[in-house]
Amino acid sequence: MFENLFDIDPAASEARLREQIEQLERLKSAAAAAQARATAAWREKRHAAEAGAGVPAHNRGRGLATEVALARREAPQQGGRFLGLATALVHEMPHTLAALEAGVLSEWRATLIVRESACLSVEHRRELDARMCADAARLTGWGDKRIEAEAKRIACELDVAAVVDRSAKAARDRHVKVRPAPDSMVWLSALLPVREGVSVYAALKHAADTTFDDRTHGQVMADTLVQRITGRPAGQPVSVMLNLVMADTTLLGDDEAPAWLQEYGPLPAAIARALTGDAARDAATKALLRRLYRHPRSGQLVAMESKARIFPKGLATLIGLRDQTCRMPYCNARIRHHDHAVPAHRGGPTSAVNGLGACEACNYAKEAPGWSVTTSEVDGQHKAEFVTPTHAVYRSIAPPLPGPPVRRTSVIEGRLSIDLVTFDAA
Template identity: 50%
Template sequence: MKGTDIADARDALRDVMAVLAALPAADDEAEAIDLISLAESVKSSCAAVQAEQTLRLQELRSAAEAERGVPIERRCRGLSAEVALARRVSGNAGGRYLGFARAMAEMPNTFARLREGSLSEWRATILVRETAYLQVEDRRIIDHALCSDATTLDGVGDRALEALAKQIAYQRDPQAVVDRNASAPKDRRVSMRPKPDAMVQLSALLPMKAGIAAYAALKQHADGLVGDGDRSHAQIMADTVVERLTGQARAEDVAVSVDVVVSADVLVGDSSAAAEVPGYGLIPADTARDLITDALDADALVTLRRLFAAPDSGALVAMESKARIFPSGLRRFIIRRDISCRFPYCDAPIAEIDHAHPHHDGGPTDVLNGLGECRTHNRQKENPGWSVTTAIDDDGTHEALIRTPTGHEHRSRAPDRVGGEAA
């Protein structure tokens, strides 16, 4: 496309957005269903456009870096982070979208169904995921078998689609499936996700036999205790997880450090503003006071460290610490200020504290130049063409301006305040 054609296409897309925004309510139920279905097809077509333009971005970047003499193994580094920022998603999601776009180049029928709107982006992602480990020829056979005819997958659920792809994959290359299953255990992990009402979801990704054995052991134990007391079967299983992992019957008895960021007014009971537990999120003032009171009642070690916040926004601006390097008090302060990775749309935990303006280029090790980031974004912003500058805005909030190799700018603000008064 020429420049004028691209400009016309952008204008046309904006017109489509305007039409969708002004879409009137349906006159009857059948019309409502038709519009819901059509809108789903539009979403799929938009996903195809994004994949196509992502491939084009990779092509242009690779050509430009080849012209500059960049070795082939170093080309397009950091591209997934740019895709993530453009799509307003996390860095990990950006990597998945980049991989998805590359897969579409090898799966023409899947791509065609996505373009025409008969296959959703998620269902196309299932096919990409379940064929990623195969040779290109085998991947294209599955692509043809399942997506050459748009009606093949009519009425097929997501799990059934996954099963179909696995079945054909096993028929084509049994050894590849065996190798994939053998390597999967390396991805085993435990994760925690905050949930409402001061709860967390603790999850474990385990090899099949280990996971089934662990669940069966918990269930068998609960089966023998249900009815003995007022706990439900599910509650007994949950309590048993805590007991077997920690050696304590109650979470309150486990010796761990829990940080609570709370204002002085909340601490003394003069305010109902929320407090924060780093790694979990906001908690009610009463819950924060209860946590501290319980710790004191149990003769646990309780220490107090003063953090200083801007009076208007509540953003953290300083800490009572004389540390001058990130690994000490300054590192702790930046983690409390930034909470999670400071790249826009990335909620990943902070893994590294880095200099926004590189240290090797004279960047200071201080609160202003320090930035909390996940490992992925800390690495990606070191690639050529990236730059990050920081400042304190009029409200006293720490800001970072991230510039990508294409010249696009993305602004990141530290969280405005720790909690807030109830409305």
């Protein structure tokens, strides 16, 4: 069925090219189903091996979700979703798995069905699976929203109390996050209970509906959000803590090397200078400088050491600026922990070389039995090597800071502030 699918003939007819795309899409779904079967089998083998080794039931499979994500070259935080999806499809939802294998469902749409059934008992989940996907042909033409809505409807019919209970518990997961957007913008998003979320949106919409100036409806809503949270009009400098790193030559306008803003990433030089200029001009804020030194070739910050078991604030900040995000390969999560690659109880030093920035999930995952992490610094490059219980090896190298490596780096403090000790390359 899938013969010669990867040979693309530019001279083929449009109909043939469409058929090829359709077949490749079905192949992707079939591959996802095979991945699910392999993942479920891997989980069973790991749990059996750990049971035989006397590992307590609640600790079995620890770190496996991270291994699954790494094998898929995905962010480790996604590993739990992949593992849960595979377990549910193989052991509890055979019709959904068959629809995925046949190419009727994509992996994401199968995930939506599994997600909406997660609060149900195994018996109810199997019933939802049969009602939803036993006749897979009826799913043809259904989009994400319809798949999700139908799964929700069936779940409510089977056990509305479980659905309501899950909604009540979901409020504990409320949070706010920020991620980079194109053109020096950011996406600021909040996961809120429906009542609060709708109320916030309604308040912003009302402000926009009753404001008449040269701004668009969306611009008024965005500006109102900023003003109500910060207490200052949009565009006016606000006393907040930001970590902005830039070369002194960039700060003074001698070159246009990009800066680096924590929680965002590379920032054009003109915008970085504008941020520091705003802080300098506003009486309620301040902009101070500290001098850091980088390796002349790699562009990374140089090492510091401490005799303390816990990373002191200055060293932890250095590691955070050096690593920028969690150092586990493929992970883009913000750094929550500053951890020893070689644990302190095994003689690992509290140093920049042995230190790693990690998100909470990845830090706990690498502490599972069978994992090992080593670090090194070669020619100014900080390298980390992660070895999993199945002996897979994954490596990551800390990214260089912005600007030409041979120049000094300034960290802007005050409104754009960090608490960092000054150190030199010695």
